[in-house]
Amino acid sequence: MRKPIHPEAVTGEPQAIRWVVDTGDLPVGEVLHAAGTLGPMMEYGVITRMFVERGSVWTWLAPEHTWTDRGPRIRDAVVAGVDADGWDVTDGSADLLRFIADDVVHGQLFTFITSHGGQISVVDATIDAVVLDFGGACADCPAQGQTLHDRVEVTLRARYPRLREVSKLASSHSAAPRPRSPLHLLKRT
Amino acid sequence: MSCHAEPPIRVGTAPPRFALVGSPNAGKTTLFNSLTGLRAKTGNYPGVTVARYEGRHILDDDSHVTIEDLPGTYSLDPMSPDEQVVATVLEAGTSGDEPLDGLIVLLDATNLRRSLGLLAQVQQLPHPITVVLTFTDELARRGGSVDVLALSRATGVRFIPVIAGDKRGVASLSESMGDVASWPKPMLPPPTDPSGVADWATSVLDSASFRAPGSDKRTSRIDGVLLHPVWGTVIFFVTMMAFFQVIFSVAAPMQDGIETLFAWLGGVARANIPVAWLSSLVADALLAGVGGVLVFLPQIALLFLLISLLEGSGYLSRAAFLMDRVMGWAGLEGRAFVALLSSMACAIPGIMATRTLPSAKDRIATMMGAPLMTCSARLPVYVLLIGMLVPGDLRFGPLGAQGAIMFGLYLLGAISAMLSAWFFKKIIGRSGVGLPFYMEMPSYRLPRGRTIAVSVWDACKAFLKKVTSIIMLTTIILWGLLNFPLRSDADLQRAGIDSRDEVAVKAFVIDNSIAAGIGRAVSPVFEPLGFDWRINVGVLSSLAAREVFVSTLGQVAAAEDPDDPVAALTNMTHTDGAHVGEKVFTPSTVAALLVFFVYALQCMSTLGVMRRETGTWKWPVIAFVYMGGLAWLMAWLAKLVVGGMA
Incomplete structure (x- = not known):
């Protein structure tokens, strides 16, 4: 079964979305490398910044993209990513x-x-x-x-x-x- | 639908338009009423709000906005004609034909998971959205809870809780309608695939700490009895029986009062209007004829008072549920019953309620049955005839005989309607798999006084309008047909009538009028049923509207004995044919007439609506012919049976 997920806006950060989703055992801090298709999205600069906390993933979209365009694919990538291996996250931020x-x-x-x-x-x-x-x-x-x-x-x-x-x-x-x-x-x- | 385009830009100075979108029973009509002050009926089952309602709402700064109340819908997939209407209006609102400035989506807090599915679909549209969350009071009462601000954050749109009767929620909605530009928009619309929507809804509800309402203990205890296959059915029939007893016993005194008033007015008119024909027109046609129909206003008011009490308390939905099982055995869809139930007031809303049926075949089958449900127009005819058939003080144990017969007629109508719908469905063919049918079982509530008052008032208003328009017009035409050609004194002498004997003259004129000619011309058709030419004229005139039958007999009787028209009617005798001198209204003839009115489709408006809804004259013609034939046959049987018993 897929994990339930929904986006919430971040006040004062128009390019950011906080994805409310069960993050399981992922460490909490700033993401240096993300798992699954989120990885390439960060490498190619579609996503410029990412954090993980207990129960959500914070993502910043590059200014040349809009959430209506990229949102659905990023949503799928986050749902798949939180269960995948290959994360590199700082210890706190x-x-x-x-x-x-x-x-x-x-x-x-x-x-x-x-x-x-x-x-x-x-x-x-x-x-x-x-x-x-x-x-x-x-x-x-x-x-x-x-x-x-x-x-x-x-x-x-x-x-x-x-x-x-x-x-x-x-x-x-x-x-x-x-x-x-x-x-x-x-x-x- | 999936593109998130900018909403259309308004040109010109038309006031901003908003549409109310929500599932049936989400409280849309109540909100619409409190926003616009316009009155529309509130209902507990789907199919009540079928017509398109528009109203004006005045904002704080005295500018106004237009509010459109869309039909209740569970989704935007155009499965049924109702949902098609919603989809079309929203589409037009997007394409700029009839631009919408914003959508007000109503979500039922006690049914939040399913409601969010609708919101997810609406959020695919480019319009600004504000959500009105209804029934939060009931959610709390049933032990549920939800964080409304968290809902707003999670869905990206503003949630305004509105509780019926509490003005604050409406005021806050009104304020926000003045400033659509400030309505928050979600970062991205919810998913469109069903499982994605389900995940989204779960996630939103979790983050708003939603606790679903436990089932209402009081409601489920009552339902344990009322929905019981045996006890529930017994209680249903006892309730209905009591219903018709009340219509007779409570309305009778008021009815007598109005009757006396019109008899007195008739006397005044006869005594004070010097011109003979004018005095006859006023006294016979207007006061005795139209007044004779107006006498039934208390019954109409009472019928609608009782219906809206049953509906407002939540019992009518249970009755629908019980009857749905019966319908199920006959292979009919539950929604069809809702259409039949609406027909108890009038067949027209019933026929329009078939729009909730997704299958065209089911719609037609239901339409063919709907006019057989006993509509309120039959009520005056039934009351008049039943009064002639059995005395008011005859009782079967605790039950008045009149009320019992009335109940029997309603029952006969309902059974016939269902059988007819079943029959037509067999002929037209099956419509494939039945689609899921939601019938809400609202918790038992105290009916709202205002809703009941509005419903009764609307029914009385509609009745008065009908009496002063079509019924009055037909009555005046009939008066003409009954009083022409005029007779000279020479004519009277030749016939051996003393021209000073007013009553004899009148009887002679009527007996030789154009109407009498028509009535006699059709007598071969109705003779086997025991109808004389006067009844024939009444039956023919009732094709315009059923109540005209009462006004026609009222005219004839008043002409024969202005002082006591009721006695004149009871003692009316055949003036020609094989039965000269015998009473017209024998029990067997009255029974035949009653049964005739159960089946005959004497309503031009119903035929017109059928034509509009099916798009062809074929179905109204079929309905008219089959019901006419059935009416004759059943009336003939009734005459045989009752004649055999007497």
Whole structure:
């Protein structure tokens, strides 16, 4: 049986597609050489960049091609490739972790985060750590901040196992306006 | 279809057009109603929305857009005429003949996997798409869940959850229709091959953490009984029986009220209009004739109230399912039953509902049966005749005899319709392998008051329109035929009639009118059935519309005894022929008439629609001739049987 697959857009990266597909035991990091027909696609420059994470494959298409033209063939190549041998993938990638973190805070967990009054953005990422700006959400409520932090960390690690730590931006009392909870008002009066 | 071309560029200033695409029961018609305020019926089974509906929706900035409600469809493969319509409109929307600015695809959250198959097909088209996700409330109630934002990300199009009765979803859809340019587009359309589509749908559902709804416990418990081959059938018949009891017992008082009103108005007209012929036209033709049909408005309202209650609660789909088994034994397709069921209101939507049948042979066979289903136009005739046949207080145990006979007539019509469809299918030949048939079993719901009110109101409006147009016109023509040639005093003297005796004069005029001539001319045909010339005229006039039979008898009776037309009708005697002096409306004649009306195809509109749907006069002619012959034969048998019992 073929593996289920579908493409998702990558915000701010018009030539990129994140293929949501079961990647099995493939290592997580930047792809140096891909298996199956994906290999030649990278060699001839149709695909300019590729990452693998747990549960998706990120591909960048060369600017002279369009996804409507190349998409179906690349989709088939990804489905066949994830089960094939011959991958050469780096052990982790700071760029990949940054992309994943962006996807988690703006996509996957967006509803959850906003429902907690939060506004998280990614400040920086290294090969095994990520720095997040939690906006003002958690300044006044440590428990809630911890809830958000833990949830983001768990979600990130599931997709990027090498993750060591998720840290908050030191000056989380940023200029961004804080959501005013009734509790907050009570405290001031 | 596979190319992802740019959508057509609009020229001129026509308002933006959007089409609603979705499977039957996805809530399309409800959304259409709340967007446009136009009324269209909502249904629980496929085939309800067959006609093309267009409406206007006003945006926040007061500009307006056109919304087209396409027939419900499970796919864009043009298998049935319905799906063909959808494919054609979407094609025209692409090629620029009737450009579409955007498609609004409705997906049923409780049936998401199958719905995504339709979305995958629609996404092959170049149009901008927004998805309206319906029944998310029911999904939650049945223990399912889905992440709507994740659905949007995974499919590349925006998902807007809309719950019936909640204005927020519609408002948000309305807002987005004002700004089509901002609708997100997928990076690339979903696959086109079936297994690719299935993989895509699985992947999309997984990433949206979709949990399918468990079957509704309450619904499945109720269904265990209602769909049981024995108990279900018993309950179905008891329900239907009660249905017709209600039509008689509840509507009767209201009917009496309207009757009294028209009798009083007739008296006023007779007393106050000095011109004799005008007074007769108003009192006899308009008030006694047309008014005589209007009397049945409460029954019509009640019939549609009950039908929409059954439909809105989800029971009608179960009835269709039960009857589908019966149809299956006869080798007929399930969808054919849906068409027959629609014919209970009127044969015309029934015939149009055959468009959901993929095979032309099945369509024709079903069309040949549909007019035999008891439509609402027969109701006034049945009520009038049954009232003459048995008294209202006669009861069989808990059941009123009148309601029981009415139920019997509906049953006779339904069985005959199915037998006829089966027979024609045998003659025309088999249509090969039956295609899969989806019949939705919606969960039991409380019917929506507004939908019911709209359905009853529409039915009453249509009835009133028919009464004031074709029925009134035919009645006036008949009045002319019944009152001409005019008689001079000399004529009356020669016939030995006292010209001061108004009733005698009127009886003489009518008895020697053009209509009487026509009625007598055809009497050899109907004589064996016990019909006299007045019934013949009634039967002939009912070819325009069945209700005219009632107005014709009303005219004749009012002329004979303006004070008590009902008694005049009951006591009417043969004026010539072998039975002079005997009562016309004997039980055997009334039975023959009732059966005649079960079978005869007395409806010009039905013939017209058949011609349009088959593209030839051949089938309407065949239907008219076979039903006419059958009507005569069955009426003759009924007369024999009832005459034998009496």
